[in-house]
Amino acid sequence: MKDNREKKDWSSSITRVAKAYNEISKCINPVQLIKVDLTTSQIKVLMSFSDKDSFTMTELSKAHFVSVSTMTSMVDRLIHNGFLQRKKEDKDRRVVRIFLTAEGKKTVKDLLRVRRQELKKFFLELDDRERGLFVKSIENVAYYLSTVRKTRLLA
Numbered sequence: 001m002k003d004n005r006e007k008k009d010w011s012s013s014i015t016r017v018a019k020a021y022n023e024i025s026k027c028i029n030p031v032q033l034i035k036v037d038l039t040t041s042q043i044k045v046l047m048s049f050s051d052k053d054s055f056t057m058t059e060l061s062k063a064h065f066v067s068v069s070t071m072t073s074m075v076d077r078l079i080h081n082g083f084l085q086r087k088k089e090d091k092d093r094r095v096v097r098i099f100l101t102a103e104g105k106k107t108v109k110d111l112l113r114v115r116r117q118e119l120k121k122f123f124l125e126l127d128d129r130e131r132g133l134f135v136k137s138i139e140n141v142a143y144y145l146s147t148v149r150k151t152r153l154l155a
Contacts (some may be wrong), residue, residue, distance in 0.1 A: 011067055027122065037081075046083060046100070046108050049122060054087075054097040083107060 008144055038046070041064075048055065048063055055063070061071035075098055078084040083104035089095040100108060 042078055046104060049100045050108050050112060054096055054099045
């Protein structure tokens with residue numbers, strides 16, 4: 001009987017987290033605020049470049065938990081639309097790295113700017129204590145997700 005209750009509680013937790021995630025995404029999703037013809041998955045790929053200049057296809061696919069062939073299709077579309085480019089490494093011409101184009105850099109910059117603006121509007125509605133609790137909560141969520149992700153990548 002305990003196993004059934006645990007499964008039910010687990011399912012309920014997943015539902016609650018999914019709803020919360022969707023609500024957060026709606027509130028700070030820059031796509032709704034700027035004119036950009038990109039899917040959520042494409043935006044996630046582009047945003048990967050906000051922390052790192054280049055990736056191999058394998059690095060990108062692992063970072064997004066998709067197959068290399070799926071990532072190749074996504075990158076091909078982003079290249080076709082002028083956001084990314086492929087370059088062979090000088091040291092080893094077999095290695096191909098993916099970089100943002102000037103348009104890709106501008107788009108990432110715009111997405112980050114709008115996201116920051118939306119967060120600033122949200123923070124104006126909170127007092128110092130609430131803002132501190134919110135930031136700490138988000139940092140905790142990021143830490144736990146990152147820890148699980150790293151464990152999965154190492155496994």
